[in-house]
Amino acid sequence: MAQYLILIYESEEAYLGATPEVRQDISAAHTRFAEQIPTLGATMLGGNALQPTATATSVRVDIVTDGPFVETKEALGGYYLIEATDLDQALAVAKLCPARFGGVEVRPIWDLAAG
Amino acid sequence: MNNQFDDASRAVADAHEREWAFVLAATVRVADDIDLAEECVQDAYVAALDAWRRNGVPHNPAAWLTTTARNRALDTHRRNAVLRRKLPQLVDPTGDAAPDVVRIEDNIDSIEDDRLRLVFTCCHPAIGREAQVALTLRLICGLSTAEIAQAFLVPEPTMAARVTRAKKKISAAKIPYRVPESAELPDRLDAVLTVVHLLFTTGHTSPAGAQLVRSDLVIRATSLARMLHALMPDEREVCGLLGLILLTDARRDTRVEPDGRLLLLEEQDRSRWNRELITEGSALVVQALSGGVAGRFAIQAAIAAVHAEAPSYAETDWLQLLGLYDTLLGIWPSPVVALNRCVAVLMVYGPAIALAQVDQLDASGKLAGYRYLPATRADLLRRLDRFADAATAYRQAITLTDNEAERDFLFRRLAEVSP
Numbered sequence: 001m002a003q004y005l006i007l008i009y010e011s012e013e014a015y016l017g018a019t020p021e022v023r024q025d026i027s028a029a030h031t032r033f034a035e036q037i038p039t040l041g042a043t044m045l046g047g048n049a050l051q052p053t054a055t056a057t058s059v060r061v062d063i064v065t066d067g068p069f070v071e072t073k074e075a076l077g078g079y080y081l082i083e084a085t086d087l088d089q090a091l092a093v094a095k096l097c098p099a100r101f102g103g104v105e106v107r108p109i110w111d112l113a114a115g
Numbered sequence: 116m117n118n119q120f121d122d123a124s125r126a127v128a129d130a131h132e133r134e135w136a137f138v139l140a141a142t143v144r145v146a147d148d149i150d151l152a153e154e155c156v157q158d159a160y161v162a163a164l165d166a167w168r169r170n171g172v173p174h175n176p177a178a179w180l181t182t183t184a185r186n187r188a189l190d191t192h193r194r195n196a197v198l199r200r201k202l203p204q205l206v207d208p209t210g211d212a213a214p215d216v217v218r219i220e221d222n223i224d225s226i227e228d229d230r231l232r233l234v235f236t237c238c239h240p241a242i243g244r245e246a247q248v249a250l251t252l253r254l255i256c257g258l259s260t261a262e263i264a265q266a267f268l269v270p271e272p273t274m275a276a277r278v279t280r281a282k283k284k285i286s287a288a289k290i291p292y293r294v295p296e297s298a299e300l301p302d303r304l305d306a307v308l309t310v311v312h313l314l315f316t317t318g319h320t321s322p323a324g325a326q327l328v329r330s331d332l333v334i335r336a337t338s339l340a341r342m343l344h345a346l347m348p349d350e351r352e353v354c355g356l357l358g359l360i361l362l363t364d365a366r367r368d369t370r371v372e373p374d375g376r377l378l379l380l381e382e383q384d385r386s387r388w389n390r391e392l393i394t395e396g397s398a399l400v401v402q403a404l405s406g407g408v409a410g411r412f413a414i415q416a417a418i419a420a421v422h423a424e425a426p427s428y429a430e431t432d433w434l435q436l437l438g439l440y441d442t443l444l445g446i447w448p449s450p451v452v453a454l455n456r457c458v459a460v461l462m463v464y465g466p467a468i469a470l471a472q473v474d475q476l477d478a479s480g481k482l483a484g485y486r487y488l489p490a491t492r493a494d495l496l497r498r499l500d501r502f503a504d505a506a507t508a509y510r511q512a513i514t515l516t517d518n519e520a521e522r523d524f525l526f527r528r529l530a531e532v533s534p
Contacts (some may be wrong), residue, residue, distance in 0.1 A: 016478075030294075049286070051287045054280050054283065054284060055287040056282065056286045057241040057287045057288065064240040064241055065240070065241075065243075065244055066240075066241055066243035066246070067243070085289075086290070086291040086293075087239075087241055087288045087289050087290045087291040088290075088291050088295075091241070106288075108287050108288045108289065110287075110486065
């Protein structure tokens with residue numbers, strides 16, 4: 001078996017502007033998606049919603065900047081899911097993360113239950 | 116009765132100006148949420164006006180306001196906890212029970228000063244520079260969004276969006292509310308000092324508008340620097356920044372004529388420079404420079420001190436200034452510093468050598484769009500009697516300048532070099 005990270009790219013504006021009904025619909029669709037995976041013989045290892053890019057922080061050669069990692073020459077090449085007490089601790093971890101050909105982005109997980 | 120009424124209004128206004136940051140910072144700790152804390156502090160100021168008119172001004176207004184604001188925050192948490200019990204299916208049931216209301220009389224003198232935590236949160240590197248400045252003005256100085264928008268000449272909705280986004284990031288990304296540990300303190304402190312310095316320079320020479328100086332911003336920046344110095348008296352770069360601000364601001368009244376016309380350093384009436392500020396600033400420079408390698412604010416303050424203490428423009432110790440600029444460039448290789456250094460080069464080695472260095476900077480492209488580069492070039496060309504080239508450079512500088520006092524000055528010079 002091989003492992004894959006499926007990245008969902010969507011319009012943030014559309015998502016954040018969606019009505020509660022539409023959001024409920026989306027949530028139901030994700031539940032259905034999760035149920036369908038085993039029927040194909042595949043397994044889901046984990047998944048999360050991410051807070052909007054406005055909450056992202058980038059680290060490049062130890063320099064911390066506000067905003068997502070935007071560099072067209074570089075592609076998303078991997079990810080780690082970590083647990084940290086706060087952004088400072090997460091950034092300390094991010095600074096240790098190897099990314100010699102680029103940098104990393106730290107984005108908080110969106111706890112949808114807490115809103 | 117009327118007197119008590121006036122006293123209360125004055126005391127509330129005074130407490131808003133002086134104690135806002137203290138009260139808010141102490142309330143954030145209890146509220147655990149900046150928006151809620153702001154709301155509670157605003158309510159506390161409204162309640163103060165009424166209570167102080169009726170009962171007189173308390174002996175410690177900051178403690179009164181803090182206790183009132185904190186109690187409101189605790190009330191809100193308790194209401195939410197009740198709501199959680201009533202509607203357990205809707206929300207996470209693990210919320211802690213709210214602690215008891217703080218009793219005003221128990222707590223009057225024992226409120227910890229949390230202002231530093233709040234400053235470091237506002238100036239966290241994960242927040243963009245513009246938003247750091249806006250948050251600092253909003254949360255530390257207590258300015259409204261409209262006032263901040265006006266100070267930075269941006270539309271109010273733009274500023275409101277900037278503040279909201281930054282506050283949202285603080286809560287969504289969990290930016291901690293704490294003073295950094297000593298290992299990361301130098302970098303994090305530099306960000307705080309940069310924000311205060313940016314505020315000062317924006318006021319010292321307004322990027323746009325009719326007035327050269329925006330005194331309101333200068334006063335805010337000065338009081339922020341004073342607050343930082345009171346809270347971190349041993350940090351040498353804090354001494355450096357406060358010294359730099361005081362020594363530069365000592366010239367404020369002499370930088371423009373009564374009609375608003377800009378006066379250069381060499382034209383200013385040095386007898387009208389504020390001696391008190393110069394004495395205080397110079398003492399801070401000594402402190403900032405002593406012990407170990409000096410930081411960039413300490414050296415900039417030393418440069419300001421050399422100017423402030425010179426009996427005249429001609430008698431200024433330009434060689435010492437050149438040495439200070441070289442040291443500054445060594446630790447902080449900024450193209451703006453390199454350009455400022457050219458003025459010292461001019462005074463020591465003459466306009467031809469200074470022009471060669473300015474042209475080199477121009478060719479590097481690092482200062483593209485920076486109005487003082489063509490303005491400096493124009494001045495050097497004028498001194499070399501290359502009037503046609505000077506006129507071109509003055510015109511270039513004029514197109515980049517939105518401050519009317521500076522534009523007037525450049526137009527006057529342009530007229531001087533035009534046939």
